[in-house]
Amino acid sequence: MRKISSIALSLLLGSSLLASDAAMQEQIDMLKKEIESLKKGQEKSDALVANVQKSSAMDKVKFGIDFRNAYEMLDYQDNLNNTSAQNNSLLTSRFLLSMSASPMKGLAFKGKLAVYSTWGSHLYVDDVPLKDWSANSKADDTVMRIKEAYFVYKNKMGSQPYVFSIGRRPSSTGFLANMRENEEIEGSPLAHITNMEVNGAMLKLDWSRFIDGAYTKFVYGRAHTGDITNVYGTDSSSNFAWGPYASTESEDQDVDFFVLLGDAYNDKKHQIMYEWAHIFNTKGKNLATNANAVDAGVADLFALSYKINGLSEDKSSFLGKSIAFASIASTRYNAKSGYTLNGSSNGGTANGHSFWAGVNIPDMITEKGKIGFEYNYGSKHWTPMTWAEDTAIGSKIAVRGEAYEAYWNFDLFGVKYLPSQIRYTYAQHDYTPNVNCSGWLPVEEADLVAQNLRFFVSYRY
Secondary structure, three states, X not given: OHHHHHHHHHHHHHHHHHHHHHHHHHHHHHHHXXXXXXXXXXXXXXXXXXXXXXXXXXXXXXXXXXXXXXXXXXXXXXXXXXXXXXXXXXXXXXXXXXXXXXXXXOEEEEEEEEEEEEOOOOOOOOOOOOOOOOHHXXXXXXXXXXXXXXXXXXXXXXXEEEEXXXXXXOOOOOEOHHHHOOOOOOOOOEOOOEOOOEXXXXXXXXXXXXXXXXXXXXXXXXXXXXXXOOOOOXXXXXXXEOOOXXXXXXXXXXXXXXXXXXXXXXXXXXEEEEEEEEEOOOOEEEXXXXXXXXOOEEEEEEEEEEEEEOOOOOXXXXXXXXXXXXXXXXXXXXXXXXXXXXXXXXXXXXXXXXXXXXXXXXXXXXXXXXXXXXXXXXXXXXXXXXXOOOOOOOOOOOOOEEXXXXXXEEEHHHOOOOEEEEEEEEEEEXXXXXXXXXXXXXXXXXXXXXXXXXXXXXXXX
């Protein structure tokens, strides 16, 4: 009897354990299902957050800062008239606020606001009229101005990629000039003939599927708006009140331009760029009145530039990190009958040419520092559109004579956010310097030496 009781107890305990194991397994299975459900929910949540973050990022405007402070020494010697002028302490600050936004793939807006002032300057400078495309590049007052503002749309027409853009283009510190400004990213045009803010519409066609890096840009824009001072006023010859943005003056017309530029070849080591610019109704003088006038004729500017990025195949070597470039350019100004234009008159032409060469080598002192040497030559009638050249003594690229330059680009304290420079520029002007449109007037003989020593430190982020 006792034996049977033991067997019964064992069977009862065994069945209880089996029942307990089954219940436990059931609970484990339920927990597994709940965990899988939570995992799927988390994945959906992560995907939703990622989409929200992506959408939010595309909706945001991203900002960047470039704040530069410079100390400069300037010296001018007019050997023709035996006079001189100096400034041993020119202090300037330039603040650039960049912005970009991309609400959808293939469409973006880019902009840049600028303040470029001398230390102790007035709030407004009104004694010297400044064009909106040149005021950003000349140290003057503390007014914030638009330096760049444009949108870019990218798409394809069949197999042909294209880009359309309109607004104030990134057309200063262009190809080759960016190195002497310690700028990693270059502007759009060739700085040899165009280095100024440009308002225009651009169409870019990409040819890289045929030739490495090749493309062409077509740009049409306006550099000068004609006289619109008779706004709801009266004309000198009548009592008629003219409407806004209109004038009866025929001597001050709009100055438009057409530019064709691009890369002929670019495999990241060898780069060849070209540019042709045609200017309509450009500035000169009226022979009958001897007054300055627009619509005095037309101008054509040409440039062909070459850069080699690395003088050896070993990119880690001194020569492999060195850059060399050369550029040739010409300008041709054709005056209308009854006008003079840059030395030409009554349908004649004034032809100028220029040569620009330079090297950019590792400084062998800092990790990424570079030392550069450049040479410029310009003939008597050489007149490019380079008034945005960031040199306090004027555009050395536009020199009618010879210019020599040496600079050292480095990161202050080795901090990449503090790009800095020491630069010396020497210019020998054999003819009237091309400063603030004065080059449009008939060229006179000159013997002017200009020198500029500059040190700057920037904060870029």
